[in-house]
Amino acid sequence: MLAELLGLALEAGRRAGALLRDGRPDDLAVARTKSSPIDVVTEMDIAAEKLITGFLAEHRPEDGFLGEEGAASPGTSGVRWVIDPLDGTVNYLYGLPTWAVSIAAERDGETLVGVVEAPMRNETYRAVLGGGAYADTAVGERRLAVRPAPPMDQALISTGFAYVQTRRAHQADVAQRMIPVLRDIRRGGSAAIDLCDVAAGRLDGYYERGLNPWDLAAGDLIAREAGALTGGRPGERPSGELTIAAPPGVFKPLQQLLDELGAWHD
Numbered sequence: 001m002l003a004e005l006l007g008l009a010l011e012a013g014r015r016a017g018a019l020l021r022d023g024r025p026d027d028l029a030v031a032r033t034k035s036s037p038i039d040v041v042t043e044m045d046i047a048a049e050k051l052i053t054g055f056l057a058e059h060r061p062e063d064g065f066l067g068e069e070g071a072a073s074p075g076t077s078g079v080r081w082v083i084d085p086l087d088g089t090v091n092y093l094y095g096l097p098t099w100a101v102s103i104a105a106e107r108d109g110e111t112l113v114g115v116v117e118a119p120m121r122n123e124t125y126r127a128v129l130g131g132g133a134y135a136d137t138a139v140g141e142r143r144l145a146v147r148p149a150p151p152m153d154q155a156l157i158s159t160g161f162a163y164v165q166t167r168r169a170h171q172a173d174v175a176q177r178m179i180p181v182l183r184d185i186r187r188g189g190s191a192a193i194d195l196c197d198v199a200a201g202r203l204d205g206y207y208e209r210g211l212n213p214w215d216l217a218a219g220d221l222i223a224r225e226a227g228a229l230t231g232g233r234p235g236e237r238p239s240g241e242l243t244i245a246a247p248p249g250v251f252k253p254l255q256q257l258l259d260e261l262g263a264w265h266d
Helices: 002-022 043-059 089-094 165-181 191-199 213-225 248-260
Strands: 030-033 040-042 064-067 079-087 100-107 110-118 123-128 133-137 140-143 156-159 184-186 205-208 229-231 243-246
Touching (some): 040 089, 064 213, 079 110, 079 191, 123 213, 156 165, 191 213, 213 243
Parallel strands (some): 064 079
Antiparallel strands (some): 079 100, 110 123, 123 133, 133 140, 205 243, 229 243
């Protein structure tokens, strides 16, 4: 079953990625907003989710869905697809390349398969629970592994900011206080790609408050299968309250620092 789920996720991601890459209109506009006027949805987000759910339902009609743009059904098979059809919508709206399609399959709350399709990088990240994490690139397949953990003052850490102004202000304050103790901070604009970049050794860690299940389901599995630890506050799983991913030697110091700075509240 895992091979079937992975194959379907890869094909759905490929099709949605091609639609988003090749079908982006020059006059792309905001279709609606969500949590705030700057938290946007485009017509392409909606079209990509319809493509993904339609394809998966055709092949596995008894599965459930949870999608960012409204797909929600419990299903009867025990398998649920968690879908972000376009992670990094603001980047996509502005023509920036850092965006991705994120598709995960879970059963009983455990993610079994994760795929992140990044068309503008020409990269597909994938993982199966217990089977390692891989990237398919223009030059072939490579197994993913996190970087050896550096001291915190040499760590490159990525984060993201919410679209609600009060939360953004607090997140900016936390980042400001973190910068002097790190090598630097990055803000890419796609949680799914940030998690994959931890897996690929391009980042030493990542944290963010305010993620939804569709933002992190696939990327979290890919990061863990590449050797990262993931979690939230001490003793907690990744959640909307706080998500952290990093190699073992960075994870606990980063988690402790974020807890001391109150990164998990507004």
